[in-house]
Amino acid sequence: MRAMLESVASRGYEGTTVPQVVADAKVSRNAFYELFADKTECFLAVCDQLAEEVLGDIANPTEDTWREALRAGTQRYLQWWQDRPAFSRTYFVELPAAGVRAVEQRDRQYARFVEMFDGLAAWAREQEPGLPPLGPLATKAVVLAVTELVAEEVRAGRTERLTALAGDVVELIVLMLAGRAA
Numbered sequence: 001m002r003a004m005l006e007s008v009a010s011r012g013y014e015g016t017t018v019p020q021v022v023a024d025a026k027v028s029r030n031a032f033y034e035l036f037a038d039k040t041e042c043f044l045a046v047c048d049q050l051a052e053e054v055l056g057d058i059a060n061p062t063e064d065t066w067r068e069a070l071r072a073g074t075q076r077y078l079q080w081w082q083d084r085p086a087f088s089r090t091y092f093v094e095l096p097a098a099g100v101r102a103v104e105q106r107d108r109q110y111a112r113f114v115e116m117f118d119g120l121a122a123w124a125r126e127q128e129p130g131l132p133p134l135g136p137l138a139t140k141a142v143v144l145a146v147t148e149l150v151a152e153e154v155r156a157g158r159t160e161r162l163t164a165l166a167g168d169v170v171e172l173i174v175l176m177l178a179g180r181a182a
Contacts, residue, residue, distance in 0.1 A: 001046045008043060009086035013097040016043075040098050044105050047095060050087050051109045054080045059116050066124040070173060075166050081150055082162040089159070092151035113143045121177045132179045142176050 003025035007016040018039050022032045036042040058077050061069030081088045095102050117139035125131050146169055153162055 001042065001049065004039075004042045005046050005050075005087060005090055008046075008090045008094050013043065013090075013094040018042075040101055043098055044102060046087075047091060047102070047105060048109075050084070050091070051112075055109075055112055055116070066120055066127055067174070069123075070120060071166075071170050074170050074173070075163065077146075078150070078162040078166055078169070081154070082159055085154075085159040088150075088154045088162075092147075092154040110140075110143050110147070114139045117142050117173075117177070124178055128178070134177065138176050142173050145172060145176070 003021045004016070007021050007024060011020070016039065018029065018032060021039070021042065022029050025032075032042070036045065054077065057080055058073040061073060063069040063072055095106055121134050121139060125134075149165060149169065149172075150162060153159065153165065
């Protein structure tokens with residue numbers, strides 16, 4: 001899986017082949033096909049594993065307030081991507097090239113982030129009962145907006161600057177989850 005990640009990061013998804021991956025991984029072609037049906041399945045396994053890692057890193061806050069948890073989680077999220085430039089490029093730039101299965105995989109991961117933000121929004125309303133009701137698309141819009149902001153930086157080759165977005169991203173999320181009252 002590491003060889004797949006490195007190959008896609010350097011050659012792009014279209015330019016990556018199973019023979020290259022097995023040569024880079026120093027495994028046999030048969031060993032590859034015992035684990036994966038094809039290149040896409042291997043690539044999606046890499047994406048799933050790393051998406052699980054990033055979500056696990058931010059999904060269980062230890063902070064006392066929703067705002068503190070949001071600030072800390074946003075910083076960890078952006079730092080996670082910044083620390084993994086090869087995967088950042090692979091996920092944000094190359095994933096769509098892997099086709100419908102990859103986009104469906106990404107949508108499943110997005111749904112998990114939407115659930116996480118649903119929980120954060122509920123926590124916000126417990127702590128600040130005067131907040132307005134949450135709009136039906138608010139948490140989905142948060143996930144899509146933050147994802148695209150990060151993707152834009154990655155596509156522009158500015159992965160090393162992702163953590164500099166933290167303040168603006170937190171402000172955007174607070175606005176979307178708590179409204180102008182925040």
